Amino acid sequence: MESDFLIIGSGIAGLSLALKASRLGTVNVITKKEEVDTATNLAQGGIAAVLNSEDSFADHIHDTLKAGDGLCDEKVVRMVVENGPERVKELIALGVKFVKEKDGNLSLGREGGHSKRRVAHAYDLTGREIERALIESVEQNKKISLYENHMCVDLITEQQETTQREISQKRCVGAYVIDELGTVKVFLAKIVVLCTGGAGKVYLYTSNPDIATGDGVAVAHRVGAAVSNMEFVQFHPTCLYHHQAKNFLISEAVRGEGAILVDENNNRFMARYEPVDMELATRDKVARAIDTEMKRTGADCVYLDISHKEKAFLKERFPTIYEKCLSLGIDIAKMPIPVVPAAHYLCGGVKTDIHGRTTIDGLFALGETSCTGLHGGNRLASNSLLEAVVYAENVFRYCESNWPSIMQLENNNCYHYDNADKEKIDEEILINHNWDVIRRVMWNYVGIVRKESRLMIAQQRIxxxxxxIEEIVEKFQITPNMLELRNISLVASLIIEASLARKQSKGLHYILDYPAVDVGESD
Structure with a gap:
């Protein structure tokens, strides 16, 4: 199957680019599961941008740089922030219904790390609302073909001769893709874009959907693309702690509206850790405080209390959270919510330039899969959806400017993936056991607070x-479950390697051996 663009992933980054790219040529979008099963769809908070006169680019830039703990690329931060308002207007034009105040202006929320209210939202269903509008537009576009239940096995690259130097250089020309029946197909394209989301399933507890297995980072790394900042895994401080709740997030916006963190004796504890910002400190600091508090007391969780707010307000502002908690016997208007930190966002990823280009020709990366330099050592809340739409525009503009030369690219080679001749795996326990081992090792040894000795143990076990896993992949016919296992094992390895390489506590990487040493950034 051939197209001008092959987009792997169907979140806000992938669908935004698909709509823009369709102005230039044909677009194939492949997605592992159903079209709405993405991290975008689960995003509760919103999209951060400077959207009223009380805010400024300078303030948003300052907040982003502060959250990133000195590791952000300031030029990238400035570019993303200054392009934010226009991209939000673009989403509104597409039909995204952000909540508005009675005067017609956007209702703006505030989240941890933000000095101003600047988060446009659709109550606590923002991601779902954005995804709805994008999917409706994609389905109406005849130049875009959406392939559900299709997963990227590996990227296809070929060697090309460069004109300036007589050396060979890789160019990505497509991907091997497995469908729900187990058939491996060849998708070829002039431009290949990775938008597969994050890697939360590398950890035992995560707010991410089941599809978040780091596929984009893994397939890119296997063909030699550079990755960066993999040690910076953001743990969301407040994931609902309940045996019937698999990965339900309690949005940071709840703290933005005045919720406080307390222990089992109803004692507010953030003053011991962040006496100035308290519950509105950046995510890394709040998650670390909760982790320390749980270890100090031996408690299984802490509690988020917003019961001092009126029930009517809570039902209107957080309808999904209110109903979910109530279904589990938790009336948030009367009692605190049990919460624990959970793996939430990968700040590192496939390294890209300002145009979204990776170090492999023809291969781009967007959204959580990428490492653009925006987030540095810690992502500022609600900057991720912003980054996705801004970089979708950047990739489109780059392709538009270079379209005549891109259209001249040819690929006359034949590609085949040998899968049918291998025997089928008949014992899923071979996969499930290793899946569980990886996630527990990462949670226990490579979590919120790290130690070099524990990292070395984790490295050996992984x-x-x-x-x-490689022996299993070599022997048996590949399946989506097998591929996901292979990918999380590689991503786990990359996180550990990067964590061992950074001899300092910085941002989300808090290591007891080096509490205040500064030796620069690791790749």
Whole structure:
């Protein structure tokens, strides 16, 4: 199957680019599951941008740089922030219904790390609302073909001769893709874009959907693309702690509206850790405080209390959270919500330039899959949806400017993936056991607070597991479950390697061996 663009992933980044790219040529979008099963769809908070006169670009830039703990690329931060308002207007034009005040202006929320209210939202269903509008537009576009239940196995690259130097250089020309029946197909394109989301499923507890297995980072790394900042895994401070709730997030906007963190004895504890910003400190600091408090007391969770607010306000502002908690016997208007930190966002990823280009020709990366330099050591809340739409525009503008030369690219090679001749795996326990081992090792040894000795133990165990996984992949017909296992094992390895390489506590990487050493950024 051939197209001008092959977009792997169907979140806000992938669908935004698909709509823009369709102005230039044909677009194939492949997505692992159903079209709405994405991290975008689960995003509760909103999209951060300077949207009223009380805010400023300078303030948004300052907040982003502060959250990133000195590791953001300031030029990238400035570019993203200054392009934010226009991209939000574009979403509104597409039909996204952000909540408005009675005067017609956007209702803006505030989240941790933000000095102003600047988060446009659709109550606590923002991601779902954005995804709805994008999917409706995509389905009406005849130049876009959406392939659900299709997963990227590996990227296809070919060697090309450069004109300036007589050396060979890789160019990405497509991908091997497995469908729900187990058939591996070849998708070829002039431009390939990775928008597969994050890697939360590398950890035992996560707010991410089940599809967040780091596929984009893994397939890019396997063909030699550079990755960066993989040690910076953001743990959301407040994931609902309940045996019937798998990965339900309690939005940071709840703290933005005045919720406080308390222990089981109803004692507010953030003053011991962040006496100035308290519950509105950046995510890394709040998550670390909760982790420390739980370890100090031996408690299984802490509590988020917003019961001092009126029930009517809570039902209107947080309808999804209110109903979900109530269904589990938790009336948030009367009692605190049990919460724990959970793996939430990968700040690192496939390294890109300002145009979204990776170090492999023809291969781009967007959204959580990418590492653009915006987030540095810690992502500022609600900057991720902003980054996705801004970089979708950047990729489109780059392709538009270079379209005559892109259209001249040819690929006359034949590609085939040998899968049918191998025997089928008949014992899923081979996959499930290793899946569980990886996630528990990462949670116990490579979590919110790290130590070099624990990282080295984790590295050794993941090496052993990866060897067994590669033997399984080599022997049996590949399946989506097998591919996801292979990918999380590689991503786990990359996170550990980056964590060992950074001899300092910085941003989300808090390591007891080096509490205040500054030796620069690791790749």
């Amino acid at each position: 090496v052993e597991v990866r060897k067994e």
